[in-house]
Amino acid sequence: MEVFKIEGGVRLKGEVIPQGAKNEALQILCAVLLTPEKITINNIPDIIDINKLIKLLGNLGVKIEKLGPGSYTFQSDEVNVGYLETEAFKKEGGSLRGSIMIVGPLLARFGKGYIPKPGGDKIGRRRLDTHFEGFINLGAKFRYNREDHFYGVEAPDGLTGNYMLLDEASVTGTANIVMAAVLAKGTTTIYNAACEPYLQQLCKMLNSMGAKITGVGSNLLTIEGVEKLGGCTHRILPDMIEIGSWIGLAAMTRSEITIKDVSWENLGVIPSVFRKLGITLEKRGDDIFIPEHKDGYEVKTDIDGSILTIADAPWPGFTPDLLSIVLVVATQAKGDVLIHQKMFESRLFFTDKLIDMGAKIMLCDPHRAVVIGHDFKSILKATTMSSPDIRAGISLLIAALSAKGTSTIQNIEQIDRGYERIDERLRAIGAKIVREKQ
Template identity: 65%
Template sequence: MSFDAFEVHGGLPLSGNITPQGAKNEALQVLCATLLTTEPVTLSNLPNILDVNRLLDLLRGLGVKVEQKSPHSYQLQADAIDLGFFETPEFRRDASRIRGSVMLIAPLLARYGQAFLPQPGGDKIGRRRLDTHFVGLQKLGAHFDYESDKRQYSVTAPEGLKGTYLLMDEISVTGTANVVMAAVLATGTTQIYNAACEPYVQQLCRMLVQMGAKIEGIGSNLLTIEGVNELKGTEHRLLPDMIEIGSFIGLAAMTQSDITIKDARIDQLGIIPTAFERMGIKLDFEGDNIRIPQQDTYEIQTFIDGSIMTIYDAPWPGFTPDLMSIMLVIATQAKGSVLIHQKMFESRLFFVDKLIDMGAQIILCDPHRATVIGLGRKNQLRGIEMSSPDIRAGVALLIAALSAKGKSVIHNIHQIDRGYEQIDARLRALGARIERVEG
């Protein structure tokens, strides 16, 4: 029996404290980075989510010793890698299920001069090309080949990697992570310009420096890396997941709840709190906690000249694309209107048809833009049966369901489980009526 659906009874105010899990996007990067050394690496605050567990299984298959120290702490040691695992059906099957598997390439290439990867999976949110990864590795001296019949990539560097100047053709977080992991063991100096500088990449770089890498410019879009011969082990703690934090802010606003987000690392959230305040949501900062007090209404701000507010995504320190779905759903019950402009992915707004079925007033202008006319709580959303298309849209629909009148059923919730740890149990602790049912 497959419990791949949530049954949600909405319209209930929630209350209490909730602690965000470790950052999913950081977890996938630092797990792959453990392949860069033969010594033990201990990672703490690792989220227990489907994507992380799948990557851990891939690492085990490659011969990495994986020891769980506590529910969210693991020690990994990659001192006996089995490159033959690349040829197995298990590797091709499991690596194709998770997009984060693409970051296995660089550390294996740097240490062993070869790596293979089937075309990775992940969210269906539009074109997510891998050119940036492979072009960067080629400039470091790797040879690239794509076997179309096997839908498999191969990268080799029989003469080793050599430092160079790299101008990234797009500001890709995982692309930057891959090139950084390759460059730390390359011969000579590498400069990476137009590098992504998200907190996830900063955390990866800090961990690599602790392991003995030489990286300058962390937090900027220009990284200078002096290659070293080897790296050592380390201990590293992941940041709290800023996407979960934003999701909980949206949940509190939509359900008229009083919720406190504990240990939020506010200093690492960038403009995320400001963006929610522009939507009219009150935030109280108490130490490193964020309290969202109960609000009967919230009103979207306008620009200084009175024109309609536009929320758009951009590379860090701009607003993260992973919270655009949350911003759209909270706008449905706000006072006022907003233009949601999802620039990076052209299929991420296609879930709005479900919100329209729930009673929201949304005009989908094109694949990248949607105008939301806020209902100002005059008309409560109504529960419906729907399906989660990807991680972020799935949580946005879950938030809508928790605020809606009546019962909703959300299918395909393994998508949500890929990025949110035991979300149903944690929401029940706040007073939500949500159960897993046969999907």
């Protein structure tokens, strides 16, 4: 087991380049199964979850060639669909939540798709109903083995387009249904579709392969099925969650940091939410410059003077993946903030670790926490803690970097699942962090 040892209280300075977007990569990599032709993908992040998916694709028979850092070619001309029914696949697919998105492409192209109950972060219930209801609407037959927790959909005669109103604007659910519908007969209409930039990227990639998808960027997608798709070259966007993490880290450590090539047009409300916390962000071309906050940062109250509430919502609302970072940043703000995590009922439970460090947080219920900011008048204290999930893990790392003394973070595989070489990149801008085996 590896741990991070962090000496906090060090001011950082320099430039960082955000990694490719994890949540886009999970979708894009599954889409390579839709065609026998070669696909080139650039800016793939080198993180545990993505590497697991690439390995799974290889075990399915996809030919994979690494061209350089973050660049690969994939060719799915000899897919071994039989691998889906092996014990090896049940174990491998169950360790990665993103593996659910291989089902849509496999169902569309080969008439069947199977998946064990996916793993991932322990942040609360993450239902799969939207995915499978969408497949059923396209004509697939669904089956579920309760003993093995094994899901299956089959459509030996192919899929047929249909109208559907999704019960929730699920990003992965929308992606899965879109990938199934592009090869279905006729027209599919998806209302209440997710419209995140990463879903838009998937649709743009599929259209470049020969799909006919309209309404991209809205919550109403129309897909005219085609007989086959071809190859393409695609570049993954920078990771907006990592960009938000760097913003929070800069503010908490009162450091001067420039985040390069952030794709401002795809950040949505993220910059404005951090500005509500009093954090100064400057747009310099396509970069974000965060100056050293020597005097701290002051929370902006609502117009009527009531406490600032930051809540998650489907795009173009604020992403739930950044609420953990906002919460830890609020612990040193001047003013109070109510954090409302609507989507997952276990994501705020890491706050007890911040309270141990001296943060003033009242956990109202599983979904809401009030943070009373210290305004840097009381610095967090170093401690030993364990990372419960990816986003809580990076939040605890940010807290440790700002704390007085040396902290230890255990279970750092959770952080490595979503952040590429984070310790190396932090050291490059002056952080005192080492990775040790225990």
